[in-house]
Amino acid sequence: MSLAVETQADVRRAIGVETIGMTKIFGSLVALDDVSIRVTPGSFHALLGENGAGKSTLVKCMMGFYQPTKGSVLVNDAEVEIPNPRAAHALGIGMVYQHFTLVPSLTAAENLVISRADTPAIIDWAKERKGLEAFLETTPFKVPLNVPVSGLSAGEKQKLEILKQLYLDQRFLILDEPTSVLTPDEADEVLGLLRGMTEAGDLTILMITHKFREVTAYADEVTVLRRGRMVGAGKVSDLSVNDMSHMMIGDTTIRESAARQVHADAKLKLEVAGLFAEDDEQLPALEAINLKVHCGEILGIAGVSGNGQSELIEVLSGQRTPSDGRIFIDGKPYEPERKLMDTFKVFGFSEEPLKNVAVPRMSVAENMAFRTFDKAPISPFKGWLSPAPMRQKARDLIASYRVKTPSTEEPIENLSGGNVQRAILARELSGEVDILIVANPCFGLDFASVAEIRAQIMDQRNRGAAVLLVSEDLDEILELADTVAVMSEGKITYTSPMDKTDRATIGHAMAGHH
Incomplete structure (x- = not known):
């Protein structure tokens, strides 16, 4: 039987988790640099930061996927060792991942029962269903227990992922971009239910997100990471969206879009x-x-x-x-x-350009020339390529679109995601x-x-x-x-x-x- 269906007095106690001086180094990369974050019991805490800021590394250290190079974790103010995710679960810390981890062919009930460490070899389903129904009475989340997961909506699957953690008696939940596959209505329902559980003192939430709307609507507190360091924290009620975005990006200049121009009687294209x-x-x-x-x-x-x-x-x-x-x-x-x-x-570009619209091992200059390699000046004669004009064109585009690359000859796969996208953008908008x-x-x-x-x-x-x-x-x-x-x-x-x-x-x- 799950711990989650013990007497009401023993369950649903929100726990607090704190990291002190958390540092994680991979070779020459300092992924986390002396990060101390306190998530108080019963709070809804948002973790903000751009890609590569260290958010995932921090929560993986909290979950025991990584061992920190330096630093410690406290649960309810007591220092703990978390050598692996099982140890985290034993302490009441669970994680809901960005992508679903459920078995699609099994029902919701079957997914919940097999998630337990103490699942018996022969399952008494009458007894288990009774236990599950009693457990569901203690939660605000409702999903059909006897429907295969493949037949559930994305919102129901996300609720089931959360229910699984509650069923395992995890009282501190880390949510990694939990609404990325949900409609706005589903996102508001799920986050609203979780917010209610934190307010009741049943649960503590640490949510990784990039959506300021969700932070301002549901979170009490926020911590911001940038380049592996903690650069800001505070109560959400004391911070504006501008404050939070400035913490995330520092003094980087943000380009504003031009005003929307009116095109009268524009023709169908x-x-x-x-x-x-x-x-x-x-x-x-x-x-x-x-x-x-x-x-x-x-x-x-x-x-x-x-x-x-x-x-x-x-x-x-x-x-x-x-x-x-x-x-x-x-x-x-x-x-x-x-x-x-x-x-x-007709021009265009898409997500994950290295998979769709670029050749990873070819140079930046070659990738930028895909639209023009068979035209002068790059191809002055049919079948001949002239490298000098191709590199000059690439240099001009790199400067215009602020692409950060060591040279025009760098394989495009070695650039950061943002710079790959800028390079493709430069190619597609250059004509x-x-x-x-x-x-x-x-x-x-x-x-x-x-x-x-x-x-x-x-x-x-x-x-x-x-x-x-x-x-x-x-x-x-x-x-x-x-x-x-x-x-x-x-x-x-x-x-x-x-x-x-x-x-x-x-x-x-x-x-x-x-």
Whole structure:
């Protein structure tokens, strides 16, 4: 029987965890440098910082995945040893990961029972179900116990991940980007329930997030890391979003987007008509997709990951063959192949560029030349490449787009994520752009790179380009788009001008409420 169904007096006691002088060094990299953080019992504590700031390293030290080079962990003010995750669990510390760890073919009840260390070889399911029902009475989270996990929504799966930790009597929960796969409504429900449990003194939460909206709405306290060091902390009620973002980025200059220009009577540029496509398993991925993007317009496609957005981008970029439907530019039939992309001035970039739109081992200069290698001056004669003009062009783009690279000849895979994205952005925006197709362009990037890329997208829109922006970050859609369309289960289920809708309405459409 789980510890979680003991007498009410013995359970749900929130615990506090503190790190003192936590330092972790990997070879020449100081990933954590003397970080001391105190998470008080019953608090909802947010951990902020850009990619590479040390957040994941810190919580992995707290969970026993890593052993710190220096420093200690206190639980309820007593120093403890955490040699491995099992020791963390024994102390009441659990973690809910960014990606689900449930077994899809098993029911919620089966997932909970097998998570215990004391699961019997022969399971008495009548007894276990009775115990589970009694346990669920003590929690505000409700999920159907007898449905296979594969049949649950993303919100129900996330609730089940949290329930699993509560069932194992973990009273200090570390949440790693817990809402990245949820609709806004699901995110608010899950965080609201957790906030209620912290207020009741049943639970302590340490949440890694990059969403300031969630921090201001749910967290009591915040700690900010930058380059492995703690650079700020305090009560959320005492800090503005500007205060927190400044702690995260220091004195880095953030580029602001230009004002949105009005394009009167802008003509229709890109039209997608009745597009169908199948996924890699030959199942329907896109069903009757109809989209129109005008000159000087950003059409933002919102939706939870896995609803056909990837397949749509692949069709539009020539990586996937549609089973039906047509694409038109300026009313003329269009096929996404290199020659027509050049003719119609179609450019684009997507998340994880090293996988999708770059050759990792080729140099920065070579990757930047993919659009122009067969034209003068790089190719003065057919079949001949001239390295000097290619390197000069790369040097100009590196300077213009502030790409940090040791040289033009550096393999692009050696650059940081933000600089790879800037290099691809430089290549795709270096010519005259009529149509820009972008997918999750800021995925995993630092604050300054996000601001730079969003400003560049807005610049192209203001110059009159038709922009199709697919993003799983609703805040990005709200900031950039003129028109929003929601994708759900491979269909466009909602479309509206941005000035006639709001976050809640878009969120409901993302959740499948049309």
